[in-house]
Amino acid sequence: WRVQYALAKLRKAARTLLTLDPKDPKRIFEGEALLRRMSRYGLLADDELELDYVLQLTTQKLLERRLQTKVYKQGLAKSIHHARVLIRQRHIRVGNQLVNVPSFNVRTSS
Template sequence: MPLGSNTKFYETPNHPFQGERISEEADLLGRYGLKNKEELWRAQSELRGYRREARILLGDAQGDAEEAELAGEEFLTRLKRYGILADEDGLDDVLSLDVTDVLERRFQTVAYRKGLANTPQQARQFIGHGHITIDGARVTTPSYKVPVAEEDRIAFDENSPLADDLHPERAEGTQE
C-alpha cells in the first residue's frame, strides 16, 4: 500500500456527540495514555475484527463449538500468543472481549504495568525516545502489541541514562 493512501484502519463512531461515549473514551485515553481518540478507535476496530472472525468461525460450524475451535485454531493461537485470550479460553470467549483487553497488550501499557514509568504517558515518552527495549532491541512504537513471550524481556536500554537506578525520572521502587 503506498504511503499517503486514504485507507483508515479504524471506524469513527456513528454518533459523534454522545456524552456518555465521549466521557468513556476520555477515561480510556487517560487510563492508557493514548495520544488521541484515533488510537482508541483502532483498538476498537481491531476488537471488532476479532469478534467478526469468531462469529464467522462459529457460523461456518453451525454452532458446533468444537468444530469451530478446530477451524479457528490458528486464530485462537494468535490471540493467546498476544495475551488477549487466556490459555484456557475458547472461541466463545472472543465474543466477550472488551477493548481494554486489546489496550492492555500495547507496549506502552505493558511497560507501565511493569513499573518502568510512573504513568502511561511517561511510558509512551520513554518508548518514543528509545529508552525502553524488548530483548535489547529498540522498539519506538507505543502501540506495538507485545507477545506474552517477550513480556519478561522488556527493560531499559543499557545505554540510556534511565538504566541508572538513581535517575530522578525512574519509577519509585524500580530495581532490576
C-alpha cells in the same frame, strides 16, 4: 477507535467461524489459528481457548497488551505519558528489538 476496529475484526472472524459446522475443515483450521494468535498475545487464557470467549473480549483487554501500558505497569515510568516518552526516545527494548512505537502489542513470550 483503532482498538475498537481491531476488536470488531476479531469478533467478526469468530462470529463467521461459529456459523460454520463444527466439523468443517475451514472452521477447524482458521479457528485454531485465530485462537493460537490470541493466546500468543495473551488475550485469551489457556482455559479460554474457544471461539465463544473471543466474543467476550473487551477493548480494555487489548489496551492492556500495549507496550506503553506494560512499561507503566512494570514501574519503569511515572505515568502513562512518561512511558510514551521513554518509548519514543528509544529507551525501551522488547527482547533484543529496540521498539519506539507505544502502540506495539507485546506478546506473552517477550
